[in-house]
Amino acid sequence: MDSSNISQLYCAGSKATLSVAATWLQDELTTIHLEIGSSRGDFLCSLAEVNRNHRFIGVEIDQAKCFLAVEKAVRLKLGNTIFVQNEGYDFVSKNIPNGSIAFLHVYFPTPFVVAPFFFEKLGNEKFFLEAYRVLRPSGIFRIVTDHEDYFSEMQAALERSKFWFTEWTSPGGNIPEGYYVNTPLERKFRREAKKVYYFNLVRS
Numbered sequence: 001m002d003s004s005n006i007s008q009l010y011c012a013g014s015k016a017t018l019s020v021a022a023t024w025l026q027d028e029l030t031t032i033h034l035e036i037g038s039s040r041g042d043f044l045c046s047l048a049e050v051n052r053n054h055r056f057i058g059v060e061i062d063q064a065k066c067f068l069a070v071e072k073a074v075r076l077k078l079g080n081t082i083f084v085q086n087e088g089y090d091f092v093s094k095n096i097p098n099g100s101i102a103f104l105h106v107y108f109p110t111p112f113v114v115a116p117f118f119f120e121k122l123g124n125e126k127f128f129l130e131a132y133r134v135l136r137p138s139g140i141f142r143i144v145t146d147h148e149d150y151f152s153e154m155q156a157a158l159e160r161s162k163f164w165f166t167e168w169t170s171p172g173g174n175i176p177e178g179y180y181v182n183t184p185l186e187r188k189f190r191r192e193a194k195k196v197y198y199f200n201l202v203r204s
């Protein structure tokens, strides 16, 4: 798809996208999902297809991946989904009001930082405080990772937070038996029979 065909609504990082996000975030009656590290949009688009009355905001730092996610949303005619090209913590702290998000998704967050001056790892206390702030009461925060050390690091930080730890609850959509989120990385790790860890957190 040619970039000129992409509707203003979906333009990653554009002012138009940010103003759509701002309008959606004011609407307390609609269920809003936020995914950080949404990559090429596979997870969010598949959930958006079967939850047309919910709204979905994906945040991805990589411009090329974000552009592919935008193309996917346009191809599937998902008027309930936008993707923003931004660093996750930066976007959340500057753009998301208190108590506006029903579901926060972070799947296979990058366990290392290539350019710490540009962005930080997401699985730290600073990001978790923001996650708590933006979730609605009883909102759900799901994290999935294959990385044991990163899992332990996140667990230590989350134990100091006000989140409640619960058993896994499926996000819904097209998730095969035995999978948590069916993202491209989960499919890869399941094929390799690699252990996958999760947090299913509830905002108190």
Ligand SMILES: C[S@@+](CC[C@H](N)C(=O)[O-])C[C@H]1O[C@@H](n2cnc3c(N)ncnc32)[C@H](O)[C@@H]1O
Binding pocket: 036, 037, 038, 039, 040, 059, 060, 061, 062, 065, 086, 087, 088, 089, 106, 107, 108, 109, 110, 119, 120, 121, 122, 183, 184, 185, 186
């Ligand atoms: C390992 S991939 C996982 C992608 C997808 N969630 C999945 O499960 O297949 C992590 C993604 O998060 C993005 N990412 C990493 N750190 C980020 C940050 N701080 N803010 C926004 N995106 C980030 C990366 O560019 C990459 O697309």
